[in-house]
Amino acid sequence: DADVTQTPRNRITKTGKRIMLECSQTKGHDRMYWYRQDPGLGLRLIYYSFDVKDINKGEISDGYSVSRQAQAKFSLSLESAIPNQTALYFCATSERGGSDTQYFGPGTRLTVL
Amino acid sequence: AQSVTQLDSQVPVFEEAPVELRCNYSSSVSVYLFWYVQYPNQGLQLLLKYLSGSTLVESINGFEAEFNKSQTSFHLRKPSVHISDTAEYFCAVSAANAGNMLTFGGGTRLMVKP
Numbered sequence: 596d597a598d599v600t601q602t603p604r605n606r607i608t609k610t611g612k613r614i615m616l617e618c619s620q621t622k623g624h625d626r627m628y629w630y631r632q633d634p635g636l637g638l639r640l641i642y643y644s645f646d647v648k649d650i651n652k653g654e655i656s657d658g659y660s661v662s663r664q665a666q667a668k669f670s671l672s673l674e675s676a677i678p679n680q681t682a683l684y685f686c687a688t689s690e691r692g693g694s695d696t697q698y699f700g701p702g703t704r705l706t707v708l
Numbered sequence: 709a710q711s712v713t714q715l716d717s718q719v720p721v722f723e724e725a726p727v728e729l730r731c732n733y734s735s736s737v738s739v740y741l742f743w744y745v746q747y748p749n750q751g752l753q754l755l756l757k758y759l760s761g762s763t764l765v766e767s768i769n770g771f772e773a774e775f776n777k778s779q780t781s782f783h784l785r786k787p788s789v790h791i792s793d794t795a796e797y798f799c800a801v802s803a804a805n806a807g808n809m810l811t812f813g814g815g816t817r818l819m820v821k822p
Contacts, residue, residue, distance in 0.1 A: 638798065
C-alpha cells in the first residue's frame with residue numbers, strides 16, 4: 596500500500612462549489628504539506644502543518660483552508676472554487692528536520708469549470 | 709527568501725546520450741538542495757540531495773549533481789540516459805534553518821528519444 600494517499604484522484608467541479616481534497620499517510624510523520632502544481636511554475640506551497648495543533652499558511656493560501664484531523668490526515672478545502680484553481684494538487688509528508696526528504700502522494704487533478 | 713531557476717523547460721535528448729539539467733538558486737543563508745523526479749501520472753520522489761560535505765552527490769540510478777556555491781548552481785547530470793528517464797525534474801532549495809520549507813523551480817521535462 597502507498598505511504599501517502601490522496602482522494603479523489605480526479606475531480607471536475609463548477610465555479611462556486613465547495614471542494615475537499617483529502618490526504619492520509621502511514622509513515623508516522625508529524626509534518627504535512629499541501630502544494631499545487633501549475634505548468635512552468637513548479638510546485639507552490641499552500642499550507643503546512645508541523646503537528647496537529649500547528650497549521651501555517653504557505654505562499655498561496657488565499658482561497659484555501661485546511662484541517663489536520665489527526666497526525667495521519669490533512670485535508671485541503673476550496674471554499675468557493677474558481678477556474679484559476681484548476682491545477683494538480685499534491686500532499687506531502689516529512690519527519691522533523693530541515694534536511695529531511697518530503698514524500699509525496701500521487702496527486703489530485705482538479706478542474707473548475 | 710529563496711528562489712530557484714531551472715533554465716530549460718524542456719530538454720530533448722537521444723537515448724544513451726549525456727544530459728545536463730541546469731538549476732540556479734538564490735539565497736542569503738545556507739541552503740540544502742534537492743532534485744525531485746516526477747514520472748508520468750505520479751507524485752514527486754527524491755532523486756538526490758546535498759546537505760553538506762562532498763559537493764558531488766549521486767543517485768542510485770546514475771544521476772549526479774554538483775553543488776557549486778560560487779556559481780549558486782546545482783546542475784543535474786547523467787552520462788548516458790535511458791528511455792525510462794523520461795520524466796519531469798524539479799530542483800528545490802530549503803534554508804538550512806527554515807524547518808524544511810521547500811522552494812521549487814519551474815521544472816524541466818526530460819524527453820528521451822530512441
